[in-house]
Amino acid sequence: MADIYKKPITFAVLSAVVVLVGTIATMAYPLLRADMHPKVEGLVPLPALALAGRDVYQREGCVSCHTQTVRPLPSEVVRYGGNKAAAPGGQYSVAGEFAYDHPFLWGSKRTGPDLAFEGWIKPAGWHLAHFTDPQKVVPQSNMPSYAFLKDQSIDGVALQAHMRALRSVGVPYTDAQIAAAPAEVQGKTDLDGLVAYTVSLGKAVDRSGGAALASDVALATPNPKTHDRTTIKQGHKLFAANCAACHGDEAEGQEGVAPSLVDDTFLGVKGDLPDAAYFLMVKNGSDAKKGLGRPGVPDGGMSSFAKDLSDDDIWSVIVYLRARKAHEAAEGE
Amino acid sequence: MTTDYRYDHQTVQGFILSAIFWGVVGILVGLLISVQLWHPAANLAPYLTYGRLRPVHTNSLAFGLGVGAIFGLSFWIVMRLCKRPLLFPRLARLQLWLFNVGIAAAAVTLAMGYTQSNEYAELEWPLDIAIVVLWVMFAVNVFGTIIKRREEQMYVSLWYIIATVVAVAVLYLVNNLAVPAGLWKSYHVFAGVNSANVEWWYGHNAVGFVFTTPILAMFYYFLPKATGLPIFSHRLSIVAFWSLIFAYLWTGAHLLVYTPVPDWLQTLAIVFTVFLIAPSWGSVVNGYYTVGQDWSKMRSSYLTKFFVLGITFYGLQTVQGPTQALRVVSQLIHYTDWVPGHVHMGTMGWVALTVTASVYYVIPRIYGTEIFSEKLANVHFWLVLVGQLLFSITMWITGIRQGWMWKATDAEGHLTYRNFTETLAGNYPFWQVRTLAGVIFTVGMLFFVYNVLMTIRKGRAVQAAEALQPSPAVTAA
Numbered sequence: 178m179a180d181i182y183k184k185p186i187t188f189a190v191l192s193a194v195v196v197l198v199g200t201i202a203t204m205a206y207p208l209l210r211a212d213m214h215p216k217v218e219g220l221v222p223l224p225a226l227a228l229a230g231r232d233v234y235q236r237e238g239c240v241s242c243h244t245q246t247v248r249p250l251p252s253e254v255v256r257y258g259g260n261k262a263a264a265p266g267g268q269y270s271v272a273g274e275f276a277y278d279h280p281f282l283w284g285s286k287r288t289g290p291d292l293a294f295e296g297w298i299k300p301a302g303w304h305l306a307h308f309t310d311p312q313k314v315v316p317q318s319n320m321p322s323y324a325f326l327k328d329q330s331i332d333g334v335a336l337q338a339h340m341r342a343l344r345s346v347g348v349p350y351t352d353a354q355i356a357a358a359p360a361e362v363q364g365k366t367d368l369d370g371l372v373a374y375t376v377s378l379g380k381a382v383d384r385s386g387g388a389a390l391a392s393d394v395a396l397a398t399p400n401p402k403t404h405d406r407t408t409i410k411q412g413h414k415l416f417a418a419n420c421a422a423c424h425g426d427e428a429e430g431q432e433g434v435a436p437s438l439v440d441d442t443f444l445g446v447k448g449d450l451p452d453a454a455y456f457l458m459v460k461n462g463s464d465a466k467k468g469l470g471r472p473g474v475p476d477g478g479m480s481s482f483a484k485d486l487s488d489d490d491i492w493s494v495i496v497y498l499r500a501r502k503a504h505e506a507a508e509g510e
Numbered sequence: 511m512t513t514d515y516r517y518d519h520q521t522v523q524g525f526i527l528s529a530i531f532w533g534v535v536g537i538l539v540g541l542l543i544s545v546q547l548w549h550p551a552a553n554l555a556p557y558l559t560y561g562r563l564r565p566v567h568t569n570s571l572a573f574g575l576g577v578g579a580i581f582g583l584s585f586w587i588v589m590r591l592c593k594r595p596l597l598f599p600r601l602a603r604l605q606l607w608l609f610n611v612g613i614a615a616a617a618v619t620l621a622m623g624y625t626q627s628n629e630y631a632e633l634e635w636p637l638d639i640a641i642v643v644l645w646v647m648f649a650v651n652v653f654g655t656i657i658k659r660r661e662e663q664m665y666v667s668l669w670y671i672i673a674t675v676v677a678v679a680v681l682y683l684v685n686n687l688a689v690p691a692g693l694w695k696s697y698h699v700f701a702g703v704n705s706a707n708v709e710w711w712y713g714h715n716a717v718g719f720v721f722t723t724p725i726l727a728m729f730y731y732f733l734p735k736a737t738g739l740p741i742f743s744h745r746l747s748i749v750a751f752w753s754l755i756f757a758y759l760w761t762g763a764h765l766l767v768y769t770p771v772p773d774w775l776q777t778l779a780i781v782f783t784v785f786l787i788a789p790s791w792g793s794v795v796n797g798y799y800t801v802g803q804d805w806s807k808m809r810s811s812y813l814t815k816f817f818v819l820g821i822t823f824y825g826l827q828t829v830q831g832p833t834q835a836l837r838v839v840s841q842l843i844h845y846t847d848w849v850p851g852h853v854h855m856g857t858m859g860w861v862a863l864t865v866t867a868s869v870y871y872v873i874p875r876i877y878g879t880e881i882f883s884e885k886l887a888n889v890h891f892w893l894v895l896v897g898q899l900l901f902s903i904t905m906w907i908t909g910i911r912q913g914w915m916w917k918a919t920d921a922e923g924h925l926t927y928r929n930f931t932e933t934l935a936g937n938y939p940f941w942q943v944r945t946l947a948g949v950i951f952t953v954g955m956l957f958f959v960y961n962v963l964m965t966i967r968k969g970r971a972v973q974a975a976e977a978l979q980p981s982p983a984v985t986a987a
Binding site: 182183185186188189192193195196197198199200202203204207208210212213214215232235236237238239240241242244246248249250251252253255256270271272274275276277278279280281282283284285286287288289290311312315317318319320321322325335338339341342343345346347348 | 546547548549550553556559560561562564565623624625626627628629653656657659662663664668669672673675676677680684689690691692695696697698699700701702703704705706707708709711752755756757758759760761762763765766768769770771772775778779782841845846849850916917918919923924925928930931934935938
């Protein structure tokens with residue numbers, strides 16, 4: 178045995194064998210196991226625009242500062258909003274969500290927050306404003322501005338090559354999807370793509386809380402909260418914490434992000450609707466627009482605040498908004 | 511005799527100077543990104559944003575400084591231990607040029623955003639091919655020279671170099687399996703949990719076989735050389751070597767604790783990671799007992815303290831690492847600044863001290879002279895030591911602080927710090943201290959660079975003077 182220290186070839190072969198034992202056991206063998214190849218039901222590949230956005234996410238090194246995996250720890254599940262999910266599996270990241278992720282983008286450092294469930298947390302308008310000028314939206318943030326992405330348009334032909342490459346390793350893009358890709362990204366910028374990708378995150382699993390979300394109140398339902406000072410104050414506080422980032426500090430709206438809530442239009446149509454309409458929008462997000470028969474902002478994605486605000490909270494915010502609106506109207510006269 | 515080696519020594523020096531150049535680049539980029547973390551306006555242009563520069567920092571230090579020094583110093587060690595020049599001297603020189611072209615291309619393409627997104631394997635496929643070619647060139651020379659050696663027994667350092675050549679080849683080839691989607695774009699062939707598991711099998715072993723085994727080869731060779739003391743225990747070297755290269759490959763998934771990777775794989779990795787303390791400390795104990803034969807060397811031989819502190823940080827690193835792998839610790843510190851604190855103790859402590867000491871040993875001997883200034887080397891030592899300690903300790907504190915804030919909940923399970931930004935903004939003062947630590951470290955390294963350059967200058971003067979007189983070797987002949 179002592180002889181191997183005199184025989185370099187034998188020594189190299191033996192080293193290779195020793196190195197390969199752990200390699201086979203923990204790298205190669207798992208590749209063959211079924212528990213390493215799960216897929217959540219209904220998983221679909223990213224649409225063309227979101228895939229272009231994922232390429233931008235990779236190019237800009239977003240993975241240096243953002244993770245994309247929510248761990249099964251109570252505090253983490255609460256922070257990233259998986260707490261009201263219907264099934265326990267939906268509360269944190271599950272392997273089957275990532276079956277089409279080449280490569281995985283879980284990251285190793287959380288300088289900024291985890292983004293695994295971002296599609297359930299912030300709407301597209303918020304991201305658009307935030308990418309353009311992060312400190313305007315989150316004053317203490319250290320995120321660089323990505324306004325320059327607005328000047329770069331997506332190359333539809335290159336994107337088709339990306340889709341074909343992904344198909345060759347098992348992402349089921351159809352010929353029709355690949356053919357349609359250039360048209361889908363026509364005129365879109367890298368920023369549009371990045372926003373589309375960001376709001377797609379976590380959507381492979383329903384983390385909406387299921388039944389808790391399908392809230393329906395009749396439009397005629399009156400606001401149970403009274404218009405007193407305490408309620409207005411409470412509503413103001415909640416508004417500042419949850420709504421002001423998009424709708425502005427005084428609910429005056431932000432160009433290209435979110436509409437004013439104190440002018441004379443509501444969801445793109447002149448004329449107001451009762452408090453219950455506001456309630457449905459806050460509770461259910463943009464999905465409520467259909468029921469209300471109004472178009473709203475075209476790409477507008479207001480997210481549901483069902484997980485952040487109790488019913489009581491939402492009614493208080495509406496009381497505050499009514500007071501604000503009355504104030505604006507009085508000033509206008 | 512010295513003339514036989516002159517050409518190869520120039521190649522070794524070329525690798526050392528290249529490594530120093532890329533090291534300075536990597537350190538300066540590191541300083542810039544450390545500022546960007548607390549001053550976002552320092553993200554000056556798209557190609558100078560944090561997201562693109564972080565891989566430039568890690569790649570130029572791991573592959574530029576680290577691998578450059580490994581190439582140069584391994585050639586030196588191989589020649590000495592085989593008692594002969596390199597078997598293919600021109601191939602080594604070609605490797606030197608290709609290495610510099612490759613690292614330059616790596617820095618440029620990463621700043622342009624061409625990346626595979628896998629940590630320490632960011633480079634896109636054309637550069638991956640170049641790196642494979644480089645590694646084959648290195649392997650051919652190392653194996654060729656060892657096979658044709660003039661000393662029957664292979665010393666410990668050669669074992670570590672052989673293991674490095676073999677393991678890096680396996681790791682790099684597998685993890686860089688990607689399907690090209692354009693000249694500068696490709697996708698990992700593995701998806702999701704497999705992509706993660708393969709990447710961290712690679713990623714942690716890149717630490718094992720770039721920042722550990724070749725550095726141990728230097729340690730086992732240059733420590734006895736610098737002190738004149740033989741390695742304490744040959745038997746311990748053997749046990750530590752085989753158990754280290756066996757256990758390392760099982761540990762990758764300890765970076766994936768609490769992710770969707772199956773629990774059994776995480777647990778297996780944690781178990782082997784804890785076991786890894788034993789072989790790591792085998793080398794630590796061997797190093798301590800070697801110097802323990804005569805502690806006065808700490809005073810009389812200026813390089814001794816570099817090696818002793820280097821192996822000390824290696825020892826601390828290899829206890830801290832396994833601790834972090836434990837689930838109870840991981841859930842608190844994973845994803846926080848604790849981890850960069852850990853990594854930088856290994857790189858700025860163990861690797862930087864061992865490599866710079868080895869360079870201090872080699873450069874004067876190329877010219878048959880002495881180091882330009884031991885005093886400057888001592889200043890370098892203390893600045894690097896203080897900078898690294900300040901860096902790591904600050905990062906550990908901020909890591910625990912932020913990890914705790916993320917977890918803090920009241921009795922009903924509501925988060926105490928609901929807004930993520932609250933937990934972030936408190937990092938800024940710590941990150942400013944980290945930048946200060948980086949500046950101290952950088953100044954220390956600049957003393958090193960100056961000292962090396964002045965030694966070369968002094969050596970060239972000595973050579974020029976010798977050239978004017980008939981050399982003693984010629985007269986003797």
